[in-house]
Amino acid sequence: MRICQLPEVMTTTMMTANMRSVLCLCATILGATAAAGRAEVSFKPHVEVYHSVLRIEESNEASQIEFMNRTGDVSYYSDNSGAVIQSLGGRLGLSARFGARLSATFTYDNHIWHVFQGRDMPVYDNTEKIAGGVHEGYLKVALGPMPAAPVVLRLGYFNMRYAPEVMNLGEYLFRTGVYPGYVLSGGEGIELLGAHVQTTIVPHLTQDLLFTSEINIFPAYDYSLSYLARVDILNIAEIGAGAMLYRVVSVREENTYNALSYVGDGADTTRIPLSGNKLMGRLVIDPKPLFNPGRMGPEDLKLYCEAALLGTKDYPEMYEDIRERVPVMAGVHVPMFNLLDVLAVEVEWYGTPHGCNPENSATAVPLVQEQFRYGDRDDWKWAVTATREIVDGFEVTARAARDHLRMEDGNGWYQPRELMKLPGDWYWSVRSSIRF
Amino acid sequence: MLRTAACLIAATIAPAHAAPHDTAAGLAPSFRMSGDVSAELSYVVNSSDTALVPGSYETTYLSGMRMSSLTGVLRLNGTYQKLDAEVSVVGAQLIMPPDPTRSTQRRNKYSFNRLLTAYGAYSFGDADAPQARLSIGYFPFSYSGQTRSLGSYLFRSGTYPGYVFSGDSTAYLAGLHFETSLPGILRHDLFLTTEVEWDPQYDVSLSYLARIGVDKPFEFDAGVFFDRLVPVYSFKTSPEELPHLNGTIIEAGGEGDTVYYTKQGVRLMGRFRADLKHFFTSERFSPQDLVVYTEAALLGVKNYPGFYDDVTERVPAMIGFNIPTARILDVLSVELEYYGSPWRNDPSHARPKPYENYAYETITYASEGTGWRGTRNDYKWHVYAQRTLLTHITVSARVASDHLRGLTSDGSIYPYERLHGYDEWYWSIGARVSF
Numbered sequence: 001m002r003i004c005q006l007p008e009v010m011t012t013t014m015m016t017a018n019m020r021s022v023l024c025l026c027a028t029i030l031g032a033t034a035a036a037g038r039a040e041v042s043f044k045p046h047v048e049v050y051h052s053v054l055r056i057e058e059s060n061e062a063s064q065i066e067f068m069n070r071t072g073d074v075s076y077y078s079d080n081s082g083a084v085i086q087s088l089g090g091r092l093g094l095s096a097r098f099g100a101r102l103s104a105t106f107t108y109d110n111h112i113w114h115v116f117q118g119r120d121m122p123v124y125d126n127t128e129k130i131a132g133g134v135h136e137g138y139l140k141v142a143l144g145p146m147p148a149a150p151v152v153l154r155l156g157y158f159n160m161r162y163a164p165e166v167m168n169l170g171e172y173l174f175r176t177g178v179y180p181g182y183v184l185s186g187g188e189g190i191e192l193l194g195a196h197v198q199t200t201i202v203p204h205l206t207q208d209l210l211f212t213s214e215i216n217i218f219p220a221y222d223y224s225l226s227y228l229a230r231v232d233i234l235n236i237a238e239i240g241a242g243a244m245l246y247r248v249v250s251v252r253e254e255n256t257y258n259a260l261s262y263v264g265d266g267a268d269t270t271r272i273p274l275s276g277n278k279l280m281g282r283l284v285i286d287p288k289p290l291f292n293p294g295r296m297g298p299e300d301l302k303l304y305c306e307a308a309l310l311g312t313k314d315y316p317e318m319y320e321d322i323r324e325r326v327p328v329m330a331g332v333h334v335p336m337f338n339l340l341d342v343l344a345v346e347v348e349w350y351g352t353p354h355g356c357n358p359e360n361s362a363t364a365v366p367l368v369q370e371q372f373r374y375g376d377r378d379d380w381k382w383a384v385t386a387t388r389e390i391v392d393g394f395e396v397t398a399r400a401a402r403d404h405l406r407m408e409d410g411n412g413w414y415q416p417r418e419l420m421k422l423p424g425d426w427y428w429s430v431r432s433s434i435r436f
Numbered sequence: 437m438l439r440t441a442a443c444l445i446a447a448t449i450a451p452a453h454a455a456p457h458d459t460a461a462g463l464a465p466s467f468r469m470s471g472d473v474s475a476e477l478s479y480v481v482n483s484s485d486t487a488l489v490p491g492s493y494e495t496t497y498l499s500g501m502r503m504s505s506l507t508g509v510l511r512l513n514g515t516y517q518k519l520d521a522e523v524s525v526v527g528a529q530l531i532m533p534p535d536p537t538r539s540t541q542r543r544n545k546y547s548f549n550r551l552l553t554a555y556g557a558y559s560f561g562d563a564d565a566p567q568a569r570l571s572i573g574y575f576p577f578s579y580s581g582q583t584r585s586l587g588s589y590l591f592r593s594g595t596y597p598g599y600v601f602s603g604d605s606t607a608y609l610a611g612l613h614f615e616t617s618l619p620g621i622l623r624h625d626l627f628l629t630t631e632v633e634w635d636p637q638y639d640v641s642l643s644y645l646a647r648i649g650v651d652k653p654f655e656f657d658a659g660v661f662f663d664r665l666v667p668v669y670s671f672k673t674s675p676e677e678l679p680h681l682n683g684t685i686i687e688a689g690g691e692g693d694t695v696y697y698t699k700q701g702v703r704l705m706g707r708f709r710a711d712l713k714h715f716f717t718s719e720r721f722s723p724q725d726l727v728v729y730t731e732a733a734l735l736g737v738k739n740y741p742g743f744y745d746d747v748t749e750r751v752p753a754m755i756g757f758n759i760p761t762a763r764i765l766d767v768l769s770v771e772l773e774y775y776g777s778p779w780r781n782d783p784s785h786a787r788p789k790p791y792e793n794y795a796y797e798t799i800t801y802a803s804e805g806t807g808w809r810g811t812r813n814d815y816k817w818h819v820y821a822q823r824t825l826l827t828h829i830t831v832s833a834r835v836a837s838d839h840l841r842g843l844t845s846d847g848s849i850y851p852y853e854r855l856h857g858y859d860e861w862y863w864s865i866g867a868r869v870s871f
Binding site: 045046047048049050051084086088089090091092108110111112114128129130132391392393394432434435436 | 465467469510512513514516517518519521522523524525548549550551553554555556558572573574610630632633637638668669846847848
């Protein structure tokens with residue numbers, strides 16, 4: 001494995017400090033485990049059922065959607081505007097608590113989903129798909145004085161959501177790539193595999209440190225190190241920032257530093273690795289404490305924005321302009337006075353000239369057909385999301401958007417191609433869920 | 437940093453109080469986990485199923501074929517105030533007959549896990565004795581619990597061309613289900629469902645079932661199913677294909693009036709069950725003995741000239757009877773079915789025009805002997821026996837000539853029937869452990 005170059009001034013000091021920290025952490029974990037071993041074990045199941053229907057009203061990108069028919073041949077749809085996708089499924093899970101500090105959570109998901117039905121699709125093809133697998137599985141350790149432990153450690157496969165006000169666009173630190181800089185959207189955060197430590201030791205300051213393994217995009221297993229911090233200011237504002245050293249530890253160098261991933265030729269050849277650094281900054285303002293909010297709901301009138309830099313280093317030809325690697329979003333929760341729990345309006349600008357393809361044949365150089373494909377035509381995205389809890393445990397979410405919509409691939413990840421690229425493309429969806 | 441670490445260690449090892457659980461009466465959800473494990477071994481004694489492998493026209497490849505399955509179901513039910521939710525998954529390992537389009541020799545070994553149910557339900561009125569109940573999601577439904585294989589036509593069939601299934605009477609539906617009893621003796625079930633399994637998918641259907649005398653000695657059921665009432669892709673549900681007869685376009689609606697075939701249609705169902713023990717009293721009868729049940733359906737009320745001009749060809753009908761066994765068995769049931777459709781019984785055939793083939797009826801290029809299979813397969817029969825050994829263990833056996841299909845690699849139903857005549861049959865034995 002290769003650890004990418006870190007600034008020298010950091011190296012020695014960090015290593016010494018890190019060793020002490022690691023030893024302390026191990027000691028506390030052992031202590032917590034020993035204490036848990038003497039404690040009573042309790043189990044708490046949880047269940048969720050969900051159904052979603054999505055209709056693409058207009059998509060200029062749909063002609064590139066592949067489908068596999070019953071005989072295994074690949075064909076392409078010529079027109080998917082008006083296409084409907086439905087998904088229904090369930091999750092069952094179990095949380096086990098071993099005393100006050102140690103708990104384990106496991107959730108299994110299985111659902112029926114579909115691929116597109118197109119006019120040109122052979123009528124004998126069955127588009128019903130079944131997908132199932134682990135939705136989350138992690139160990140959680142609470143460290144420090146209870147009940148509000150100042151340090152919490154999670155190990156395993158867990159959901160990460162650092163911006164709960166985001167309903168679709170944003171949360172760039174973990175839902176993006178570098179070289180090429182793809183962006184994901186959606187309102188449920190993202191699942192990560194690895195270790196996550198969160199601390200609130202400093203009042204009003206929440207810090208997160210993550211060490212995660214890439215499991216969705218080839219090359220798999222490369223490790224990334226991330227740090228986030230957010231400061232709460234009098235419950236009126238929150239300022240957050242983060243950094244991610246993406247693929248800082250390469251498991252197989254020949255994959256992370258792909259021999260085909262270069263630009264130029266001869267003496268002017270520049271190799272572009274799949275690794276890189278991401279930066280993120282965000283701001284949330286909730287002015288309700290400044291006045292009597294009346295019948296406003298707890299989420300009403302929140303304003304938020306976020307920006308990220310997907311790759312701090314410039315590379316010639318493909319990544320020369322830093323502004324083309326900066327997605328920016330802004331959102332507001334329109335006051336609904338409890339008619340809806342949330343009505344979020346979000347917009348995003350992302351000026352990359354290349355197509356946002358996470359797979360990209362595992363090279364950092366965009367595929368030929370993705371290079372400078374759309375210019376500035378696909379820079380703007382928007383989303384309107386409304387949620388309402390009808391009764392305790394039953395929630396309905398409706399959305400209209402032109403975002404980074406991708407179809408799922410049935411393996412817990414997404415098909416690479418975005419479906420909402422150009423002005424005029426948009427879709428709507430309705431999702432209902434029962435969860436307790 | 438050292439002071440911080442020391443504080444953490446001290447705080448961790450010190451006695452910690454468990455976080456209080458929400459134990460307020462009625463506020464915490466309650467859960468129940470259940471499931472079962474079952475195994476079944478089957479043997480096809482005789483089948484004329486035709487192989488479609490290029491260069492082969494073998495009609496005996498399935499005779500003597502063994503099949504087996506090992507299946508597990510895990511179910512989690514949760515209740516929170518007036519909300520119920522259920523998620524269940526099924527996993528199985530199967531050995532199934534070959535796919536006749538690919539091979540006649542190699543049986544297929546599959547392992548799969550898939551969603552079985554995922555739904556929530558809200559109870560109106562008292563949660564313990566609700567006046568009505570609304571379910572949403574992917575839920576099981578059966579109105580004919582006595583059915584062992586044949587019947588349950590309202591939800592286990594299709595229209596234009598009509599197809600039927602056999603097997604467990606439970607249908608798995610996606611959508612909404614509203615149920616109530618008003619007055620108490622009359623039960624109403626209203627469904628708004630979406631097609632998730634067979635092409636064209638997503639079409640929305642509306643159905644209603646009325647039942648009088650549920651759990652009483654005599655029960656009458658009647659139902660109507662507006663199949664694909666709201667098509668999502670109208671170009672697939674009603675593809676505007678004109679039928680051809682001897683190379684000439686015929687006009688389905690009569691001269692000068694073209695009507696296209698469509699998969700939309702209306703199904704009707706009627707069912708009657710009688711527990712004859714109502715007239716006899718004997719301790720030698722088990723609860724299932726002496727129950728007679730019959731059901732008939734009309735798979736498409738509207739005639740269409742050409743392919744669907746005879747309403748009797750769209751009426752499957754069955755009758756079943758539970759033979760008393762002096763409590764030796766829990767149930768010994770015999771079922772018979774007649775379904776005079778001349779077309780292939782194929783749910784995957786997504787066009788409203790039937791599959792035309794020499795073995796089935798054709799109108800395009802009819803010739804002598806055409807449709808021989810469509811005539812031979814009109815009658816089906818099924819004999820089933822079950823015995824509970826211990827409280828949670830049951831064993832069963834069956835001998836049948838029904839609509840045997842098998843499963844595919846992801847657990848969905850293989851669309852093509854394997855048995856094509858009353859003299860083509862199989863037997864199976866099985867065991868189940870429930871918890």
